[in-house]
Amino acid sequence: MADEPIQNDETEETAGAAPADETASDHTDTESVTVEPAASTAAPEVESVDEVTMVLWRGDASGGEFTDYVLPAVEGEVVLDVIHRVQATHAPDLACRWNCKAGKCGSCSAEINGKPALMCMTRMSELPPGEDVVVAPLKAFPIIRDLVTDVSYNYEVAKRIPPFNPRAKTPDEVEAGGYRMAQIDVERSQEFRKCIECYLCQDVCHVIRDHEENKTAFAGPRFFARSAELEMHPLDVTDRRAILQKEHGLGKCNITKCCTEVCPEHIKITDNAIIPLKERVVDGQYDPVAWLGRKLRGRKKGTVAEAASTSPATGPSAVQPAVPARGIPGPGAVQVAIRTSAPPAADTAVPDPVPPDASEPATE
Amino acid sequence: MPDYETHDFDVIVIGAGGAGLRAAIEARSRGLRTALICKSLLGKAHTVMAEGGAAAALGNVYPEDNWKVHFRDTMRGGKMLNNWRMAELHAQEAPDRIRELEEWGALFDRTKDGLIQQRDFGGHRFARLAHIGDRTGLELIRTLQQKAVADGIEVFMEVKVLRLLTDADGTVSGVVGYWRPSGEFVTFTAKAVVLATGSLGKSWTYTSNSWESTGDGVAMALWAGADVIDMECIQFHPTGMVWPLSVRGILVTEGVRGDGGVLRNSDGKRFMFDYIPPMFAAETAKTEEEGDRWYDDHSAGQRPPELLPRDEVARSINSEVKAGRGSPHGGVFLDIATRRSAEDIRRRLPSMYHQFKELAGVDITAEPMEVGPTCHYAMGGVRVEADSAATTVAGLFAAGEVAGGMHGANRLGGNSLSDLVVFGRRAGIGAVEFAEGRTGSVTIDPGQVEDAVAAALAPFQREEGENPYQLQADLQATMQSLVGIIRTGSELEEAFGKLEELEERATDVAISGGQAYNPGWNLATDLPSMLTVSRAVTQGAINRKESRGGHTRDDFPKPDAEMGTINFVQRIPAGTGGTAGAGGTPSITAITVNPEPIPPMPDELSALMELEEGH
Numbered sequence: 001m002a003d004e005p006i007q008n009d010e011t012e013e014t015a016g017a018a019p020a021d022e023t024a025s026d027h028t029d030t031e032s033v034t035v036e037p038a039a040s041t042a043a044p045e046v047e048s049v050d051e052v053t054m055v056l057w058r059g060d061a062s063g064g065e066f067t068d069y070v071l072p073a074v075e076g077e078v079v080l081d082v083i084h085r086v087q088a089t090h091a092p093d094l095a096c097r098w099n100c101k102a103g104k105c106g107s108c109s110a111e112i113n114g115k116p117a118l119m120c121m122t123r124m125s126e127l128p129p130g131e132d133v134v135v136a137p138l139k140a141f142p143i144i145r146d147l148v149t150d151v152s153y154n155y156e157v158a159k160r161i162p163p164f165n166p167r168a169k170t171p172d173e174v175e176a177g178g179y180r181m182a183q184i185d186v187e188r189s190q191e192f193r194k195c196i197e198c199y200l201c202q203d204v205c206h207v208i209r210d211h212e213e214n215k216t217a218f219a220g221p222r223f224f225a226r227s228a229e230l231e232m233h234p235l236d237v238t239d240r241r242a243i244l245q246k247e248h249g250l251g252k253c254n255i256t257k258c259c260t261e262v263c264p265e266h267i268k269i270t271d272n273a274i275i276p277l278k279e280r281v282v283d284g285q286y287d288p289v290a291w292l293g294r295k296l297r298g299r300k301k302g303t304v305a306e307a308a309s310t311s312p313a314t315g316p317s318a319v320q321p322a323v324p325a326r327g328i329p330g331p332g333a334v335q336v337a338i339r340t341s342a343p344p345a346a347d348t349a350v351p352d353p354v355p356p357d358a359s360e361p362a363t364e
Numbered sequence: 365m366p367d368y369e370t371h372d373f374d375v376i377v378i379g380a381g382g383a384g385l386r387a388a389i390e391a392r393s394r395g396l397r398t399a400l401i402c403k404s405l406l407g408k409a410h411t412v413m414a415e416g417g418a419a420a421a422l423g424n425v426y427p428e429d430n431w432k433v434h435f436r437d438t439m440r441g442g443k444m445l446n447n448w449r450m451a452e453l454h455a456q457e458a459p460d461r462i463r464e465l466e467e468w469g470a471l472f473d474r475t476k477d478g479l480i481q482q483r484d485f486g487g488h489r490f491a492r493l494a495h496i497g498d499r500t501g502l503e504l505i506r507t508l509q510q511k512a513v514a515d516g517i518e519v520f521m522e523v524k525v526l527r528l529l530t531d532a533d534g535t536v537s538g539v540v541g542y543w544r545p546s547g548e549f550v551t552f553t554a555k556a557v558v559l560a561t562g563s564l565g566k567s568w569t570y571t572s573n574s575w576e577s578t579g580d581g582v583a584m585a586l587w588a589g590a591d592v593i594d595m596e597c598i599q600f601h602p603t604g605m606v607w608p609l610s611v612r613g614i615l616v617t618e619g620v621r622g623d624g625g626v627l628r629n630s631d632g633k634r635f636m637f638d639y640i641p642p643m644f645a646a647e648t649a650k651t652e653e654e655g656d657r658w659y660d661d662h663s664a665g666q667r668p669p670e671l672l673p674r675d676e677v678a679r680s681i682n683s684e685v686k687a688g689r690g691s692p693h694g695g696v697f698l699d700i701a702t703r704r705s706a707e708d709i710r711r712r713l714p715s716m717y718h719q720f721k722e723l724a725g726v727d728i729t730a731e732p733m734e735v736g737p738t739c740h741y742a743m744g745g746v747r748v749e750a751d752s753a754a755t756t757v758a759g760l761f762a763a764g765e766v767a768g769g770m771h772g773a774n775r776l777g778g779n780s781l782s783d784l785v786v787f788g789r790r791a792g793i794g795a796v797e798f799a800e801g802r803t804g805s806v807t808i809d810p811g812q813v814e815d816a817v818a819a820a821l822a823p824f825q826r827e828e829g830e831n832p833y834q835l836q837a838d839l840q841a842t843m844q845s846l847v848g849i850i851r852t853g854s855e856l857e858e859a860f861g862k863l864e865e866l867e868e869r870a871t872d873v874a875i876s877g878g879q880a881y882n883p884g885w886n887l888a889t890d891l892p893s894m895l896t897v898s899r900a901v902t903q904g905a906i907n908r909k910e911s912r913g914g915h916t917r918d919d920f921p922k923p924d925a926e927m928g929t930i931n932f933v934q935r936i937p938a939g940t941g942g943t944a945g946a947g948g949t950p951s952i953t954a955i956t957v958n959p960e961p962i963p964p965m966p967d968e969l970s971a972l973m974e975l976e977e978g979h
Contacts, residue, residue: 060880076608078723088833092884093877097405099574102614102719104502105408121722144545145881155406155521163514164469177422178463180478186471190496193471193503197407233469 052124054082055134056094060145066134067091073124079135080108080119083147095146103264106198110147111136116200116262138203153208153215154199157223162243166235185234192229192273194265195222201259201269207252218249221259221269228273231280241277241284250277368540368813369550372806373399373518374799375792376539376554378525378581381409382501382784383764383791384560385508386461390792391558392517396799399552400512401520401541403576407509410562410574411784414501415617415715417483417493418785419778420458424479426662429490431455432972438779439973440643441487441673442743442772443913444928445594448965449750450770454779454786461785462494470507472496484622487673487776489647490662498617498715504781523550524889525580527816528557528588528760529808534938536588536759538808540816544886547879549817553806555799558753558791559585559746559762564897565598566890568739569837569844570613572604578890579897581766585746586896586936586955590757593768593931594744595897596904597914599775600849602677604738606695611723613738616698616716618777620733621670623712624659625700627681628732629689635696636669639680644672675774675913678737682849685736695736701729737849741780742897743771743914744904747933752794753787756935759798763791769931773913823888829874832888839866839894847902852918856906863902867895867952896952903957904932930959 050073058067069086080098087094098108101120108119113127113134127133141149166179173179201221207214219227227244230236244250255278257270267273375391377384380402391398402409421434435455439446462480466472472494473481483493496503512519525541529551538553564579565571582592603616621627629635640648648669649655655668670677681696691697700709706729710717713728720726720733745768746755753761764784771779823829846859870892875885904915910924911917936954965973 074610076724077610081610087883088831088837092831092833092875093882095881095883099404099408099576100410100413101574102413102611103722104499104715105404105412105574107405107408123723148545148881150545151405158510158513163510166467166469176477176479177459178424178479179466181471181474182478183474183481186474190471193496193506194499195506196412196502230469233471236469 052082053132054086055132056083056086056147057136058091058094058146059143061143064143064146066136068132077124078120079110079112079122079124079127079133082124082133083119083135095144095148097148104196106196106264109138109198109200109203111138111203116203118198118200118264121264138199140203140205140209141199151199154197154202154220154222157219157248158226160219160247161223161226161230162238162240164230164233164236165238167237179235181234188232188272189229189234191267192225192232194267195225196265197222198264200262200264201225204258204262205253206256206258207249214249214252217247218252219244221253221274223248224250224253224277225267225269225273228277231277239284241281244277245281245285250274250281253278368817369548370553371399371520371550372553373397374555375399375558375795376401376552376556377558377560377792377795378402378539379409379560379562379764379766380406380509380519380521381411381560381562381764382504382508382781383562383766383788384409384558385505385512386785386788387558387560387761387763387792387795388517389508389511389515390789391796391799392512392515394793394796396796399518399520399554401523401525401539401552403522403524403544403580405521406519407505409505410577411505411781412502413572413574413615414504414781415498415615416485416619416622417495417500417778418458418462418504418781419485419488419492419776420462420494420782421455421490421492422459422462422480422482422494424475424477425482426490429492431459433489434458434492435969436972437488438776439772441776441779441913442774443923444772445597445912445931445962446772447748447750447769447962448969450748450787451772452969453750453790454770454783457786457789458782461782461789465504465507465785468507468511470496470503472503483619484659484667484671485618485777486621486671486677488778493619493622493778495619497711498619498713500781504784508785520550524886525584526820526889527812528584528757529812530588530757531807531809534589534757535802536757537806540808540813542820542879542889545881547882547885549813549820551808551813553808554759555802555806556759556761556795558795559755559760559766560764560788560791561766563765564742564894564901565739566836567839567843567894567898567901568848569840570604571739572601572613572615573739575887575890578893579742580890580893581762582742582745582900583893583896585755585757585760585762585766586900586934586952588757588760589936589938590755590760591747591933591935592745592900593747593933594773594904595742595768595900595934596908596932597743597771597773597912598739598901599674599741599743599914600678600737601740602674602681602737603698603733603735604740605719605724606691606734606736607693608724614719614723615738615740616719616733616735617713618674620698620700620713620716623700623708624703625698626668626670626703627677627735628697628699629684630691630697631689633689634670635684635689636672636677636680639676639683640669640672641676644676648672673774673776673913674740675916678849679916681735681737690736691734693734695734697732698735699732701731706730739844739848741765741771741775741914742768743773743775744768744901748787751790752797753791754794754798759802761791761794761798763787773915775914819892820889823873823875823885824879826872826874829872830869832873832875832884832891835866835869835873835891836887836894839863839891839898842866843898843901847898847905850916850918851905853906853909854919856902859902860899860906863895863899864953867899870895896955899952900934900955903934903955907932907957907959930961933958933960 052073054069099105103121259269374396377388388400482491484491522544529538559581561581563577565573605614649666654665657664746762846855910927
C-alpha cells in the first residue's frame with residue numbers, strides 16, 4: 001500500500017494503528033463533506049438522541065481521503081449499522097463488505113479508531129462518547145474501494161497448506177460406522193476451527209503489515225492456526241513441520257501476540273497454535289539424540305545457527321526491528337520476541353525430551 | 365456483443381454455501397471441469413449462521429433411532445406437504461453424509477464412547493443433531509470449503525449472477541454476471557448449472573438472513589421458465605433477538621431450548637403448555653416436571669412443548685405478545701440462566717453467550733434473553749426431481765434452500781444442514797450425468813447477455829430516480845407487515861397491490877458512482893430478484909386458503925384436508941414474455957399459480973407415519 005492516505009505516527013503504540021489514527025483527533029486536512037443530519041429513511045423507529053460523526057476512508061487503489069458524515073445517533077447500534085445508514089441516506093456507493101452482521105462470517109473487518117475489529121461487533125456505545133468514529137480499511141491488504149480490501153493473499157495461502165489426511169478406520173470404527181475420538185482430544189483443534197476468517201490477525205501481524213515483501217514466504221497467524229488445527233487433529237497423519245518452517249515462515253513470527261489480541265473469536269493463536277507449532281518444528285529439526293551426540297563430541301551452537309540461517313523462514317526480517325513499529329503491543333512483547341526471533345540460543349534450541357503434546361500450554 | 369470475459373466449464377455451481385460446495389465437490393470428483401460462483405467471498409455464505417446442528421439418524425445417543433423415525437418426524441414437521449421422496453432420501457442418506465464430513469476433517473462434539481454426539485431439537489423424536497457447540501454451520505462450510513480448495517475447484521468469488529442463459533430449445537447453456545470488485549461483466553458457458561443460491565429472506569425487515577439472501581436462484585429459475593413450489597411457506601424462527609433494534613432478527617439457536625431453555629411470558633409463566641396442538645399432544649409433556657425429566661432420559665416422560673416444531677412455537681410467541689404478555693421490547697423471555705449452570709451454558713452455547721454479551725449487553729448465564737419470531741427460512745423454492753435434483757428446465761439443477769419440497773410446509777431444525785449435503789451431492793451427480801450426456805457445442809445467446817447487461821446498467825442512465833435502499837426498505841416493510849407470520853386475505857391483496865407499485869418504482873432506480881464495488885448498484889441488481897420472489901410468496905399465500913406450517917391465515921385458521929394434498933406451483937409459461945431473452949427486467953406479472961396434487965405416498969412409507977407415539 002504505497003499510496004497510504006494519511007501518514008502514520010510511527011511511535012503510535014496502539015495495536016494495529018491504522019491510517020485513521022491521526023485523523024481521529026485532527027482531520028482538518030481531509031475533505032469535510034458534512035451532510036445535514038437526515039432522518040434515516042431505511043431504518044424505521046429511529047430514536048434520535050444525538051449526533052454521531054463518522055469519518056470514513058473513501059477512495060480506491062489510486063488514492064483517497066477521509067470524509068465526514070454526520071448522522072443522528074441511534075441507541076443500541078453497532079458501527080456497521082451506522083455504515084448502512086450512511087449508504088442508505090448519504091453515500092449509496094460507499095463500499096463495505098458484510099454478510100451475517102452477527103460476528104459469525106468475518107466479512108466486515110476494518111480498522112475502527114485505529115484498532116482492527118469487526119464492524120458488526122463494535123457497539124457505538126463502547127466508543128468514546130462525543131468523539132468522531134474513524135473507520136479505515138484493513139492496512140495489510142491492497143485497497144479495492146473504500147472499506148473493501150483485496151484479501152486474495154489469504155486464499156492463496158490457504159491453497160498451500162497440506163490438506164487434512166486422516167488415518168484409516170480401525171475395524172471397531174468400521175463397525176461403529178465412524179471414527180472414535182475423545183472430546184478432550186477434539187477440543188484442541190476445535191478451538192482453531194472457531195476461526196471465522198476475518199483476517200484481523202493477518203492484518204495486525206507486523207510481519208506482513210509492515211513488510212509487504214514477506215507475503216510470499218509467510219502464512220500468517222490465521223494459517224498457523226489452521227496448520228495447528230491439522231497437526232493437533234486426532235485423525236490427521238501428515239507431518240507439516242518442514243513446510244511450516246521452510247515455506248510458511250513460522251520462524252518469522254516473534255510471538256508479539258497482536259493476533260491473539262484482535263481475534264474476535266478469542267482464539268489463543270499465539271499460545272495455543274503458534275508456540276506449540278514452533279516447539280514441534282524445533283523438536284523435528286533438532287533431534288535430541290543428534291543434539292546429545294553433538295554435545296558429547298563438543299560440537300555445538302554453529303550447527304543450530306547454521307540450520308536457522310539457511311531456512312528461508314528465519315531470515316533477517318524475522319528479527320525484531322529496533323524501533324517500535326505499529327502493531328506491537330506494550331511491554332513484554334519485546335522480551336518474548338528476543339526468545340524466538342534471534343537464532344535460537346542453546347537453551348531454547350534444546351528440545352524438551354518430553355513429547356510436544358505434554359509441554360504445550362493448556363487451553364483455557 | 366462486446367468482448368466480455370468468458371469462461372467455459374462442464375458444470376457451474378452458483379452459490380458456495382453447504383449445498384453449492386457439496387455439489388461442486390461431487391462434480392469435480394467425477395472428473396468434470398467444475399466452477400463455483402459466489403456473490404460473497406468463499407466461506408462467508410449463510411451456512412455459517414447455522415448453529416444447532418445437522419440432523420441425521422446416526423443412533424449414537426439413542427440406538428433405537430433410524431431413518432424411518434427421522435422420515436416420519438420430517439413429514440409430520442412439514443405437515444405432510446413435503447416431497448416424500450426427498451424426505452425419504454434425506455433421512456436415509458444424512459448419516460453417511462455426516463460421517464463423510466468427519467472423513468473430510470470436521471470435528472463434531474463426541475459422546476462418551478467417542479462417537480459423534482447428538483443433541484435434541486424441536487420435532488425430532490430422538491436426540492439427532494450432530495453438532496459442534498452452537499457453530500455447526502461454520503464447521504460444515506469450513507470443512508467443505510477446505511475440501512473444495514484441496515480438490516482444486518475453481519472459485520469465482522464476489523460475482524453476482526444476473527441471468528441464466530438458455531439455448532433455442534430452452535436448455536440452460538450458461539450464465540451472465542458481473543465481478544462486484546470491478547463491476548466488469550463476465551459470462552460462463554456450461555453443460556449443466558446447479559443453483560445453490562440459498563434463501564430469499566431479505567425481503568422482510570426482521571430477518572436472520574444476510575444481504576445476499578435476495579432469492580436470486582428462485583427468481584432466475586422462474587425467469588428461465590422453471591417451476592417453483594410452496595412459495596407461501598416461509599419459516600419464522602421463533603427465537604430471534606428483539607433488542608437492541610439494530611440486531612433485531614439475529615438468530616438465537618434452538619439449541620438453547622434443546623439444552624433446557626424455556627420460554628416465559630411477562631408473568632414468568634412457561635406458556636408453551638397452553639399451546640400444544642392435538643397432532644403433537646401424545647408426544648408432548650403435560651407438566652413441567654414431566655418435561656424436565658425428559659432432558660436426562662427420553663423414556664422418563666414426553667418432550668417439553670418448547671421443543672414443538674418451529675411454526676407452533678413461533679405462533680405461540682406471537683399470541684402471547686398480542687395478548688399483552690410480552691417482554692418490554694415486544695418479544696418473550698427465553699430463560700436458560702435459571703435452568704443450567706453458568707459453566708454449562710458457556711460450554712454448550714458459546715456463540716449465544718458472546719452474541720448476547722457483545723451485542724445486547726446481556727449475560728445469558730444470569731438473565732433471560734428477549735426473543736421473538738424472525739424471518740428465517742424458505743421451505744418453498746425451485747421444484748426439483750428428488751433423486752437427481754433436476755428442475756423442470758433442462759440442464760438446470762437446484763439444491764439446498766433454493767430448492768422446494770424437502771421440508772413441506774415447515775422445516776425441522778437441523779434438517780437444513782443435512783439437506784445441504786444430501787441434495788448438494790445429488791445435484792452434483794445429476795449435473796454430471798446431464799453434462800456427460802449432452803451432445804453438440806454449448807453456445808450462449810448474445811442477445812440474452814446484452815439484455816441482462818442493459819437491464820443491469822439502466823440505473824446508471826438515470827440522473828434522478830428511486831433510491832434502491834429506500835425501495836428495499838419499503839419492500840421489506842410491505843412484506844413484514846402484510847405477508848408476515850400471520851396473514852389474512854385482505855392484507856395479502858393489499859400487499860399484492862403494493863408490490864405492483866414497487867415493481868413500477870423499480871424501473872426508475874437511479875445509481876450514482878461507478879460500477880466497481882458499488883453496493884447501491886449491487887442492490888439495484890438484486891431488487892428484481894427480491895420483487896420476483898416477494899410476488900411469488902404473496903401469490904402463493906393468497907391461494908393457500910388454510911393454515912399449515914409456515915403459512916398461517918387468520919381468516920382460515922385451520923388446516924384444510926383438501927389443501928393439504930396440493931402444492932401451489934408457480935411458473936412463467938413459455939411465450940408470455942418472462943424469459944431472459946425478452947429484454948429488460950423480466951416480466952413477472954406473467955407468473956401463474958397452479959394447484960397440483962402431491963403424488964400419493966407408497967404404502968411402505970405411509971406405514972411409517974403410523975409408528976406408535978412416544979416410546
